[in-house]
Amino acid sequence: MLSIKNLHASIEGTEILRGINLEVKAGEVHAIMGPNGSGKSTLASVLAGREEYEVTEGEVTFKGKNLLDLAPEDRAREGVFLAFQYPVEIPGVSSTNFLRTAVNQVREYRGQEPLDAVKFLTLMKEKMKLVEIDQKLLSRSLNEGFSGGEKKRNEIFQMAMLEPTLSILDETDSGLDIDALRIVSNGVNQLKSDKNATIVVTHYQRLLDYIVPDYVHVLYKGRIVKSGTKELAMELEEKGYDWIKDEIDSAATV
Amino acid sequence: MSTLTKQDTFSSLLAAAPKNFESVRTLGNESFLAQGLPAVKAEEYKFTNISKKLEQNISNFSPALPFKVTAELVKSSVFEGFEGDLLVFANGKFLPELSSKIEDLEVSLISDKPELSLGSIAKPEKDAFAALNQASFEDGIFISVPKKAQIEKPVLLLSFNQANEGQVIQPRLWIEVGDFAEVTFIDQSISLGDTSYFVNKVVEVKGGVNSQIHYYRLQNEGKNAIEVSNIETDIQKDARFSSVTISLSGDMVRNNLNLNLIGSNSEGNMYGIYLINGKTHVDNHTNVDHTIPHAESNELYKGILADQSRGVFNGKIFVRQDAQKTNAFQQNNNILLSEDAIVNTKPQLEIWADDVKCSHGCTVGQLDEEALFYLQARGIDKMQAKGLLLYAFAGEVLEKIEVESFREYCDSLIQDRLGSKF
Numbered sequence: 277m278l279s280i281k282n283l284h285a286s287i288e289g290t291e292i293l294r295g296i297n298l299e300v301k302a303g304e305v306h307a308i309m310g311p312n313g314s315g316k317s318t319l320a321s322v323l324a325g326r327e328e329y330e331v332t333e334g335e336v337t338f339k340g341k342n343l344l345d346l347a348p349e350d351r352a353r354e355g356v357f358l359a360f361q362y363p364v365e366i367p368g369v370s371s372t373n374f375l376r377t378a379v380n381q382v383r384e385y386r387g388q389e390p391l392d393a394v395k396f397l398t399l400m401k402e403k404m405k406l407v408e409i410d411q412k413l414l415s416r417s418l419n420e421g422f423s424g425g426e427k428k429r430n431e432i433f434q435m436a437m438l439e440p441t442l443s444i445l446d447e448t449d450s451g452l453d454i455d456a457l458r459i460v461s462n463g464v465n466q467l468k469s470d471k472n473a474t475i476v477v478t479h480y481q482r483l484l485d486y487i488v489p490d491y492v493h494v495l496y497k498g499r500i501v502k503s504g505t506k507e508l509a510m511e512l513e514e515k516g517y518d519w520i521k522d523e524i525d526s527a528a529t530v
Numbered sequence: 531m532s533t534l535t536k537q538d539t540f541s542s543l544l545a546a547a548p549k550n551f552e553s554v555r556t557l558g559n560e561s562f563l564a565q566g567l568p569a570v571k572a573e574e575y576k577f578t579n580i581s582k583k584l585e586q587n588i589s590n591f592s593p594a595l596p597f598k599v600t601a602e603l604v605k606s607s608v609f610e611g612f613e614g615d616l617l618v619f620a621n622g623k624f625l626p627e628l629s630s631k632i633e634d635l636e637v638s639l640i641s642d643k644p645e646l647s648l649g650s651i652a653k654p655e656k657d658a659f660a661a662l663n664q665a666s667f668e669d670g671i672f673i674s675v676p677k678k679a680q681i682e683k684p685v686l687l688l689s690f691n692q693a694n695e696g697q698v699i700q701p702r703l704w705i706e707v708g709d710f711a712e713v714t715f716i717d718q719s720i721s722l723g724d725t726s727y728f729v730n731k732v733v734e735v736k737g738g739v740n741s742q743i744h745y746y747r748l749q750n751e752g753k754n755a756i757e758v759s760n761i762e763t764d765i766q767k768d769a770r771f772s773s774v775t776i777s778l779s780g781d782m783v784r785n786n787l788n789l790n791l792i793g794s795n796s797e798g799n800m801y802g803i804y805l806i807n808g809k810t811h812v813d814n815h816t817n818v819d820h821t822i823p824h825a826e827s828n829e830l831y832k833g834i835l836a837d838q839s840r841g842v843f844n845g846k847i848f849v850r851q852d853a854q855k856t857n858a859f860q861q862n863n864n865i866l867l868s869e870d871a872i873v874n875t876k877p878q879l880e881i882w883a884d885d886v887k888c889s890h891g892c893t894v895g896q897l898d899e900e901a902l903f904y905l906q907a908r909g910i911d912k913m914q915a916k917g918l919l920l921y922a923f924a925g926e927v928l929e930k931i932e933v934e935s936f937r938e939y940c941d942s943l944i945q946d947r948l949g950s951k952f
């Protein structure tokens with residue numbers, strides 16, 4: 277579904293991603309872990325199409341298409357979804373209007389009929405249950421005045437509404453209490469199928485108790501330096517990232 | 531010594547002034563000659579070179595003649611959903627046959643009210659154009675809302691403008707609102723064709739104790755229209771005056787809006803949107819004068835500027851020494867959509883009392899790229915995402931319009947604009 281080959285990306289002349297290789301197939305869950313500043317969010321942003329980042333080398337194909345050629349909105353319509361690490365507050369844009377516009381533009385692209393107000397509301401109610409999100413939140417401006425946990429829940433709610441084929445969750449777990457984490461993970465797990473895939477970007481192993489990954493990758497200084505299964509995450513939990521850093525940094529100086 | 535540039539520009543206009551209101555006109559005349567047209571460096575007109583604009587674009591400084599307006603034109607010009615009464619004007623001249631007879635409201639020509647102390651609220655010495663109007667206005671209307679009257683439906687002041695031989699239009703309004711009375715005005719001008727003309731308007735509002743006045747303006751004139759307006763009001767004890775000014779087009783527009791809070795517990799609100807493109811220039815100069823304790827003023831102007839348009843905002847808040855416990859808030863936010871668009875924004879606070887709450891702020895920026903990306907990342911087309919954000923930006927002011935049909939109309943004008951050009 278997703279194939280990343282030798283991806284290099286920089287911002288303002290500084291190279292952040294320095295040769296990423298990753299293959300993701302339908303039905304799989306990949307976890308990307310790594311210390312702060314290693315480039316996890318950069319990778320997520322580049323996949324979603326953020327223009328500030330310049331791709332200097334490498335390629336990314338998604339369902340056979342060159343993903344890097346597509347505008348951010350077309351990537352979303354093709355089925356890429358990024359749950360933001362820091363969802364943006366947008367005063368004055370109502371959550372409901374926003375979502376209806378988004379859902380209908382995505383549907384149009386996929387050749388589906390737009391949803392009328394009634395059908396849209398029905399869909400919304402159904403998906404709201406999934407992440408136990410309060411109707412009151414959705415009558416407000418998008419993310420405005422939401423708590424950290426509410427923002428994260430809203431991301432997963434949007435994901436449920438848009439039915440992506442590839443979901444990239446950027447630190448969706450950080451800052452969540454255990455109840456919220458359970459709710460969010462539960463939502464993600466229910467949306468999982470053998471036709472879609474998930475990339476879970478996280479700093480902590482805790483999330484992986486709830487969303488069980490098929491593969492775990494460690495990103496460090498813009499490269500995937502270690503890949504394994506969920507046991508690797510356990511090991512990281514126990515030993516921290518220092519042993520990996522030491523391993524890589526000493527290899528680099530030899 | 532007179533600083534009037536191009537000395538004789540207005541001399542024929544001044545000479546042709548009607549002979550009524552003799553002392554009022556003399557005062558206006560003297561004041562105009564003393565001030566002259568704003569010079570290039572005049573502080574109050576620093577960013578709005580109105581004198582040059584007039585010189586370049588207006589060739590005949592005599593009054594534009596009234597013209598025939600048909601009932602069909604009026605009907606097709608009133609915005610959808612409007613329910614209320616209508617006062618119609620052609621080049622500033624009141625057209626009673628096309629206007630409503632409004633129950634509870636006295637409407638007459640200013641020329642039929644020789645006792646009016648014109649210029650006692652919008653004082654001619656404050657602004658050269660107010661002085662010019664006072665010296666040479668043709669006629670205008672007087673509107674009086676009796677004590678305790680509650681005029682529930684809005685009154686639409688619909689002005690059709692069009693230059694013919696002459697190109698100067700000088701509307702003048704005197705509005706009196708009795709104690710405890712409530713009234714809403716919608717002041718809308720419509721250009722017939724793209725002729726060049728100069729509107730020099732003065733509106734004086736005399737509100738009563740505990741009166742409630744809403745004054746909405748929609749400026750959507752032709753691309754060659756030049757307009758200066760002076761709107762001034764004294765706000766009495768427990769009274770409230772709220773204005774919303776929506777400016778969407780024109781060549782050069784200068785709005786002087788002066789609120790004088792002269793009674794305790796009075797409230798003055800000034801809101802505005804300027805959403806402009808092309809070479810349109812819109813300048814909002816507001817002035818709120820807190821003279822007494824326990825009054826409040828709120829101000830929020832928002833600008834969206836595309837192409838080579840230019841916006842000017844100058845917000846003066848004057849809090850006199852006696853005006854303790856004043857609350858005064860002012861905000862001006864701008865989004866520039868092109869590198870050639872310009873905004874000059876300046877808060878001007880003069881606070882002589884010590885126990886006051888004042889805040890002000892101004893911003894000039896671009897569209898929030900993070901927000902734009904967020905919307906795009908959800909599948910929303912970039913153009914549409916921009917429109918959504920800009921509309922949200924303007925929405926904070928739009929929601930101040932309490933007449934639903936008018937709010938929806940402005941809303942649709944703004945949405946259309948954001949959906950197409952921007």
Ligand SMILES: Nc1ncnc2c1ncn2[C@@H]1O[C@H](COP(=O)(O)OP(=O)(O)O)[C@@H](O)[C@H]1O
Pocket residue numbers: 287288290292310311312313314315316317318319
């Ligand atoms: N806009 C930016 N400008 C400059 N440097 C940036 C910018 N965004 C991220 N970086 C740098 O890129 C590196 C990777 O950041 P990021 O992808 O956010 O890491 P992670 O998500 O793994 O914590 C960091 O060193 C960070 O300082």
Ligand SMILES: [Mg+2]
Pocket residue numbers: 316317318361447
């Ligand atoms: Mg990050």
